[in-house]
Amino acid sequence: MKKISVIGSGTMGNGIAHVFAQHGFEVSLIDLKQDFLDKALATISKNLDRQVSKGLIIESEKTSALSNIQTFTGLSEGVKSADLVIEAATENMEVKLDLFRQLDQLCPAETILATNTSSISITKIASVTNRASQVIGMHFMNPVPVMKLVEVIRGYATSDEITKQIMTLSSNLSKDPVEVNDYPGFIANRILMPMINEAIYSLYEGVAGIQEIDTVMKLGMAHPMGPLQLADFIGLDVCLSILKVLHDGFGNPKYAPCPLLVNMVEAGFKGVKTGEGFYKYTKGSKDLVVSPRFSK
Template identity: 75%
Template sequence: MKNIAVIGSGTMGNGIAHAFAQHGYHVTLIDIAAEALKKALATIEKNLSRQVEKGAITEATRAEALTRITTLTDMAAGVKNADLVVEAATENIELKLKIFQNLDAAAPAHTILATNTSSISITRIASATQRPEKVIGMHFMNPVPVMKLVEVIRGYSTSDETTRAVMELSGKLEKTPVEVNDYPGFVANRILMPMINEAIASLYEGVAGVEEIDTVMRLGMAHPMGPLQLADFIGLDVCLSILRVLHDGFGNPRYAPCPLLVNMVQAGHKGVKSGQGFYTYTPGSKELKPSARFQKA
């Protein structure tokens, strides 16, 4: 594989494009919004420069990576020469089904179609195509250039050949691929989201405050950040969406989203991306303090 197309230029999409370009692949980053692509390129350049400052890559690697990224707003044109497409659009099943239907029509017959979904069924996504054996999950972790794990999810019809190719490719990105099967939430979110939901419930029920809950999990369980801060980082809307997939998929009340999470998302408090979540986020500030709603009187 030499030519990679990435659908969606948000946080995950630009991170995936960054990782492939850094490791020598030609990347076409595709988004319907030209302004979003401009912003994504600026983010990639900034993150590559940060890697140079830290000594993780050389200046030559940074410069070469940037020359390997092309941006387009036309998906059909962007995937016509792709060996692999990685879809990183919004976590919405109807949107993903439409994208994969269009990808199947536009991409060459040999092209593997991967999705970065964190919870939606690969088998269902593959059903929108005429090549289900070439559809697979490639769930990167955020921030993509830093995190080593790629959860490789086989759909019901995903072939051994496709799985082997994606596992090998992930290794060439200096990632550690882990093969899992297609069940709601896969492994990462089937375990992570109930923990985050329980942390939110503990806050909702008054067991402890935001900082106290996060401190217990950081210091007591050696987590790099507490579950409430992590939820803000992931996006509370994304957490809610994944929990709903788990709840629908398993039919088990233990996966039902906490009412506090539902209310926060409905109020537009989505975490880092909105500036308000369990904590308040001010551009340029590294100070972390609970949002006003959760501060003690």
């Protein structure tokens, strides 16, 4: 496997492209507009600069990594010779199903199709292709260049051979792959999202304030970031989407999204990406300031 196509150049897509390119793979980064791709390349370059400044890589390795990335606004051109395609588009079922229908037609028969979905069924995605045994989940963690985990999710029909290849590939990226089976939320989000949801419920019910909740989890449970700050970082819309997948998939009320989370997303307060969630984010400032909407 040498040629990797990554669909989607947002936070996860550019991070995935970064890691593969840094490890010598030929990467085709695909998105709808060249502006999106230019922004992604600028982000990758900045993150590589950070690695150089920390002594993790040298300048020539940065140059080599950037030279390994080509950008495309056309899907067919970007995937026509791929050994592996990784879809990192928006966390929307219909968008993903449509993409995988197209990929099944456009890619060579031997191409492995992977998705970076954090919760959507691999089995469902694979069902719209004629290569279900070659469809798999590769759930990278954000920020991709830093986080070591890759959650490798087997769909119901994913073959042993493909799973083995993706586990080995992930290890070759200096990641730690963990194999799990395809059920709602997989492992990471099946455990993480109910915790975040419970933290939001605790705020909603007035048990404690934002900083108090986050401080308890940071100091008491040794979490590097409190659950409400983490929700902002992930994106409250993404958290809501995953909770809906869990709620629909299991039919269990314990996964029902907190009404406060629903209201915040509907009002457009989605966390870091919009500048305000549980905390307020000011460009250029690292200070963690509670949103004035939650001030006592």
